[in-house]
Amino acid sequence: MDLKDKLISSFMAFENNVDVEHPVHDVRMAAIKNFEEKGFPSKKEEAWKYTSLNSLQKIDFSIFPKEENALEYKDVKRYFIHEIDTYKIVFVDGIYSSYLSETTHDGVDICLMSAALTKPMYKQVIDVYFNKIASKDESLTSLNTAFSREGAYIYIPKNKMPKKPIEILHFSTGNEASLLLQPRNLIIVEENAEVQIIERHQSLTSNDILTNAVTEIFAAKSAIVDFYKIQNDNETASLIDNTYIDQKDKSLVKVHTFSFGGKLIRNNLNFYQNGEYIDSTMKGVTILGEKQHVDHHTLVHHIEPNCESHQDYKGIYGDASTGVFNGKIIVDKIAQKTNAFQQNNNILISDKASINTKPQLEIFADDVKCSHGCTIGQLDEDALFYLQSRGIPQKEARALLMYAFANNVLSSVRIPELKTRINKLIAKKLGVNLGFDL
Amino acid sequence: MLKIKDLHASVDDKEILRGINLEVKAGEVHAIMGPNGSGKSTLASVIAGNERFEVTQGSIELSGEDLEEVSPEERAHKGVFLSFQYPVEIPGVSVTNFMKTAINESRKAKGLEDMPAKDMLKLIREKSELLEIDRKFLSRSLNEGFSGGEKKRNEIFQMAMLEPKVAILDETDSGLDIDALRIVASGVNKLKSKDNAVILITHYQRLLEYIVPDFVHVLHNGKIVKSGGKELALELEEKGYDWLKQETAV
Numbered sequence: 001m002d003l004k005d006k007l008i009s010s011f012m013a014f015e016n017n018v019d020v021e022h023p024v025h026d027v028r029m030a031a032i033k034n035f036e037e038k039g040f041p042s043k044k045e046e047a048w049k050y051t052s053l054n055s056l057q058k059i060d061f062s063i064f065p066k067e068e069n070a071l072e073y074k075d076v077k078r079y080f081i082h083e084i085d086t087y088k089i090v091f092v093d094g095i096y097s098s099y100l101s102e103t104t105h106d107g108v109d110i111c112l113m114s115a116a117l118t119k120p121m122y123k124q125v126i127d128v129y130f131n132k133i134a135s136k137d138e139s140l141t142s143l144n145t146a147f148s149r150e151g152a153y154i155y156i157p158k159n160k161m162p163k164k165p166i167e168i169l170h171f172s173t174g175n176e177a178s179l180l181l182q183p184r185n186l187i188i189v190e191e192n193a194e195v196q197i198i199e200r201h202q203s204l205t206s207n208d209i210l211t212n213a214v215t216e217i218f219a220a221k222s223a224i225v226d227f228y229k230i231q232n233d234n235e236t237a238s239l240i241d242n243t244y245i246d247q248k249d250k251s252l253v254k255v256h257t258f259s260f261g262g263k264l265i266r267n268n269l270n271f272y273q274n275g276e277y278i279d280s281t282m283k284g285v286t287i288l289g290e291k292q293h294v295d296h297h298t299l300v301h302h303i304e305p306n307c308e309s310h311q312d313y314k315g316i317y318g319d320a321s322t323g324v325f326n327g328k329i330i331v332d333k334i335a336q337k338t339n340a341f342q343q344n345n346n347i348l349i350s351d352k353a354s355i356n357t358k359p360q361l362e363i364f365a366d367d368v369k370c371s372h373g374c375t376i377g378q379l380d381e382d383a384l385f386y387l388q389s390r391g392i393p394q395k396e397a398r399a400l401l402m403y404a405f406a407n408n409v410l411s412s413v414r415i416p417e418l419k420t421r422i423n424k425l426i427a428k429k430l431g432v433n434l435g436f437d438l
Numbered sequence: 439m440l441k442i443k444d445l446h447a448s449v450d451d452k453e454i455l456r457g458i459n460l461e462v463k464a465g466e467v468h469a470i471m472g473p474n475g476s477g478k479s480t481l482a483s484v485i486a487g488n489e490r491f492e493v494t495q496g497s498i499e500l501s502g503e504d505l506e507e508v509s510p511e512e513r514a515h516k517g518v519f520l521s522f523q524y525p526v527e528i529p530g531v532s533v534t535n536f537m538k539t540a541i542n543e544s545r546k547a548k549g550l551e552d553m554p555a556k557d558m559l560k561l562i563r564e565k566s567e568l569l570e571i572d573r574k575f576l577s578r579s580l581n582e583g584f585s586g587g588e589k590k591r592n593e594i595f596q597m598a599m600l601e602p603k604v605a606i607l608d609e610t611d612s613g614l615d616i617d618a619l620r621i622v623a624s625g626v627n628k629l630k631s632k633d634n635a636v637i638l639i640t641h642y643q644r645l646l647e648y649i650v651p652d653f654v655h656v657l658h659n660g661k662i663v664k665s666g667g668k669e670l671a672l673e674l675e676e677k678g679y680d681w682l683k684q685e686t687a688v
Contacts, residue, residue, distance in 0.1 A: 383526040389486045390540040391514035407530025
C-alpha cells in the first residue's frame with residue numbers, strides 16, 4: 001500500500017478518536033477529500049519542479065504515534081534556548097509532554113491545539129480562525145488539516161505581550177520504525193499585541209521522520225509577531241513546513257528561517273496583506289552540506305495599498321547539497337504604493353552543489369516599487385586575500401567570509417541569546433573555530 | 439631585510455612587473471611613487487603573496503628566506519604587512535574580534551598559546567590610543583560603513599597590533615583629510631624603529647612631508663626607473679610624471 005492509500009484508510013481510524021460532531025470535523029472531511037483527489041504533489045507541478053517527494057512516499061510511515069516516550073530535560077536541554085526563561089510547548093513523537101512544557105493561561109493563552117479544538121471555551125475563536133488562512137486547495141496542507149488534532153495554540157489578547165518568548169519544540173525519539181508527524185499550530189495576536197516565537201523540529205533518532213506541519217498566524221491591527229524557525233535536524237528527518245500569515249493594518253510580522261540540516265526541507269511561507277501600512281519581513285540563512293535539500297517557496301500577496309515586504313535569503317551550499325528559492329510576489333491592482341523587495345544571494349562552495357533561484361513577480365498596480373535580485377557566486381578572492389594577509393589561514397578566512405556573508409541576516413533577530421545561538425550554529429556548521437566567542 | 443631581485447609578475451598573461459630590484463634594510467623608509475598603472479599596487483600585492491599574480495621570474499627574500507612558496511598568511515606570520523588601498527568589509531565581525539583572531543593565529547603558527555584576554559585588552563587599548571581611535575569604533579563590524587579615513591586609520595591600527603617587520607602602506611594617504619593624515623602619519627612614525635622597515639606607496643608627495651623617506655623610487659611600466667633621496671619626491675611633485683614618459687620613450 002502506498003503512503004497516500006495508507007493515509008486515506010487511516011483517516012477512518014483517526015475518526016474513532018476525535019469528536020466527529022464538532023464543526024471542525026467537517027473541515028477535516030473536506031480536507032481529506034481534497035487530499036484524496038490531489039495526492040502528493042509531483043515534479044510535474046511547477047511549484048515542485050525541483051523537490052521530489054517520491055523517495056519519502058516509499059517509506060512505511062506510522063501515522064499515529066503509540067505512546068509518549070519520556071525524555072529527560074537534561075538530554076534535550078541543548079535544543080532549548082536555555083539561557084533565557086521561556087514558555088515551552090513541547091511534543092515528543094507528536095504527543096504533548098507536560099513534563100517538558102511550561103504553558104500559561106495568565107492573561108494570554110499559550111497552550112495546546114487539542115484543548116482548543118475540543119473545549120467549548122475556545123469554540124468561538126476556532127470558528128473564526130481555524131483553517132481560515134491556510135490553503136484549502138494545496139494537498140499537503142489539506143493532509144495536515146484532515147489529521148489536525150495537536151499542536152500549539154497561542155492567543156494573545158489586545159494590548160498584551162507575554163512576559164517571555166515562546167518555544168515550540170517537536171522531538172522524535174524513534175519509538176516507531178518511521179513516523180509521520182502533522183502538528184497544527186494556530187497563533188492569534190490581537191490588536192496592538194506582541195509575541196516572539198521560536199520553533200524547532202528535532203529528531204533524536206536515525207529512523208525516518210517526516211513532519212508535515214501547518215501554522216496559521218493572524219496578526220491583527222498594529223500587532224507585532226517575530227517567528228524564528230530553527231531547522232537543524234539530522235540526515236533522516238524531513239520537514240514540509242506550511243505557514244500562512246494573515247496581516248491586518250499596520251501589523252509587523254517577521255519570519256526568520258535558519259536551515260542548517262535535515263534530509264529534505266520544504267518551506268512554504270505565505271503572507272497575505274489584508275490591510276494597509278503592513279510590513280512583512282522574511283529572512284533566511286541556509287547552510288547545507290552532504291546531500292541535503294532545502295526548498296524555500298515564499299509568497300507575498302499585496303492585497304491593499306501602502307504596504308511593504310522585505311525578503312532577504314542567503315544560502316551557502318557545499319558537498320552535493322541542493323537549494324531552491326522561489327519568491328512569488330503578487331501586487332493586486334488596487335495595491336498602489338506597494339514597496340516589495342526581494343534578495344536571494346548564494347555561494348556555492350563545491351562543484352557538486354546546486355541552487356535554483358527564481359523570482360516570480362505578478363504586478364497589476366502601476367505605482368509600486370518592486371525589486372528583486374539573485375546572485376550565485378563564489379567567495380570574493382580579494383576579501384580572502386585581505387584576511388590571509390592578516391595571518392588568518394585560508395580555511396579559517398573562508399569560514400569567516402561565509403560567516404560574514406550570512407551574518408547580516410541576523411541583525412533583525414531581537415532575542416540576543418537566540419542570535420548568539422544561531423551565530424554558534426553557523427560557526428559550527430562552517431566547521432571552524434573562529435578563535436573568539438560569537 | 440627585504441630583498442627583491444629582478445622581479446617579474448603578470449596577471450592573466452599580461453606582464454605588469456618587468457624586473458624590479460629593491461633592497462630595503464631594517465630601519466629604513468622607502469617611498470615608491472609613479473603614475474597610475476605603473477605597477478605600484480601590484481608590487482605591494484606580490485610582496486604580500488596575492489596569488490592572483492603570477493611571479494614569472496626573480497625572487498623576493500625576507501631576512502634571507504625566499505618567499506616563493508610561502509602563503510599570504512605565512513608571510514604575515516613572518517612579519518609582512520600590507521595596508522590595503524581598499525580594505526574589505528566584514529559584516530558581523532568586530533574590529534576587536536578580528537584582531538584577536540589575527541594575533542592568535544599568528545601566535546599559533548609560532549607555537550605559542552593564545553594571548554591572555556587581559557594582555558589582549560591592554561594591547562588594544564594602547565594601540566587604539568596611539569591612533570586616537572574611539573573604543574566604540576572597535577566594537578563595530580570590520581570596515582562596514584567606515585568612512586575612507588576610518589578604513590585607513592583602522593589599517594594602521596592593525597599594523598600597530600601586528601608589529602610587522604616590513605609594512606607596506608598602499609596609498610594610505612588617499613581619501614584622508616589633513617587631520618586624519620597627521621594622525622596616521624604620527625602613528626606610523628611612532629611604530630618605526632631600527633628593527634623594522636616601511637614601504638610607502640603613494641601618488642603624491644603630501645604624505646612624505648609627514649613620514650620622511652630615506653629613499654624614493656619612481657616606478658614606471660613595471661620597472662624602477664629612478665631612485666634617489668627624499669628630494670626626488672619634491673622634484674616629482676614639481677615636474678609631474680610626464681617627463682618620465684618622454685625620458686623612457688627616448
